Amino acid sequence: MTNPPLRGIISYPVTPFDRATGEVDLAALSRLTEDLVSAGSHAVAPLGSTGESAYLREAEWDAVCATTLQTVAARVPTLVGVSHWSTEGTIRRARVAARHGATAIMVLPQVYWKLTPAELEQHYAAVAAATDLPLMLYNNPGTSGVDLRPETVAALARKIPNLTMVKESSGDVTRFRSLRELSDGALSVYNGNNPLALEAFRSGAVGWCTAAPCLAPQRVLELYAAVTRGEDARAEAVLAELLPFLRFIVGQGLPRAVKAGLRLQGRDAGHPRTPLLPLPDRERERLRQMLERLARAPLADGSAVGRAQPTA
Template sequence: MEFKWQGVMPALTTKFKGDDTLDLEYFEKNIAAQLQAGVSGLILGGTLGEASTLTNDEKITLIKTATTCAEGKVPVIMNIAEQSTKGAVTAARTAKQSGASGLMLLPPMRYKATSRETVAYFKAVAAATDLPILIYNNPVDYGIEVTLDMFEELLKSCPNIGAVKESTRDISNVTRIKNRFGDRLKILTGVDTLALESLLMGADGWVAGLVCAFPVETVAIYALARAGKVAEAVELYRWFLPLLELDINPQLVQNIKLAEVATGLGSEAVRPPRLPLEGAERKRVLGIIERGLRERPEVPPYKDLLD
């Protein structure tokens, strides 16, 4: 398997049963749908994966299960979101020992590190592993921006840092990164509602959320855009946008799990303190999902367009 930071890489939800244990049956079913649609990798334990609520043993189980399901066809990437450098280094080593073939790395959690501290943190983790690393740059939600100058320093000394999950919400940042680093730093858009725009500006891939419920449509948009079939990609994206907006919401986990229920790819069980949606907000979200399913378009052939 050749590792490439490109294509659609779903940020998978973690499936739970009613008794708050892992639901590996639904987890495996969802992965099968992702692979059938043509995703390029599987990302575990991110925000959508309810990472902060998972035990170390559960993370290991998810990695091993996903690796078995992937059968070497696509890389399995584990998210690292820790409070200390020591904890992040340990998590990175554990991920590799468990079978992960790549890492997505967030800045330190809780403590708002300075630029110097953030760079030192990333360097320490990168030096502790030979796994390929995707830096998750999301200052909107996590309060720390990884600037171009910080990336410049990281790329000089960390050859295994190869990509950024670009979630600044600034679409022009795709061009800035391309102008500064060319192909040395691959770009995976991390905001569902800016996905097509980012791909058309040169992003190499898409770390997607609604793909958990709609894998075929997500991969098709990527493939059509990359192949220059822009009109077809735009038409599909316009249908998809109301659903994609469910990802840019504090309750994105609950929203996307409801969408997974609607498409038969999951349950709405979440781990407390999260609770399933109720009342007017639940009705609103279900209305968006039901309309999306009712108006779901036929997807143009796309698999032959994939790299």
């Protein structure tokens, strides 16, 4: 396998909106991005589904891309989600990301009509050719309605040289190994299914793409550290602590859950953009309790987590 430009914990920020106006809050975005870098994230990935990319106007998308990458300032790699309904729109976003210094781009087949194999190949090839950046194919049938199986992905990668990474979020842990084997190790594979974090690393994933560090960065980073040190028992213990929280934020919808958690921690990111609605009070209380439990659990060095402690 070639040395991937991304590995470890790849953190996905939400896109904050001003609570009064509903407009993108770039100052809050910069603070959240700085928090993710300062906490020790190995990479930052704006404008995925967590970042409500599909609900942004193009000028807003550009501003979020620019602000995030300027805040990161090349201290860690950046992965920008450039998906759009059209190939033309995806290419435009890819070029904006490249102009602002992105390390790599991520493309979900965000479509209304189910694409044929020829259409998928054309779409990914055209986007890949638009920049020199490495491209991550994002397979998330739960949000896109398209399931790109390992055989399809490997075939695309053989035809598109800079398609070198895959974010696999189907929930099928066998695919991590299949993707590596079918590509003869040429594809770097990343986990996008939070509850499968440990199984994915054990099956050859080189990174975990997750919004969880927005709320519980040190716990997520500790899991990865335990994996890299070969401390299986510790990794399993940390995952057991995280699992209720990980399942909750995915089950409730990442923008809803993460924004509710940020407000609990005194870092308001506003409401999600309609048609999404804020997390209901009952679920918000459940999240508060989960964050309190995570904050009370000591890290491997015996220190308290700190950041995960809700303030209200």
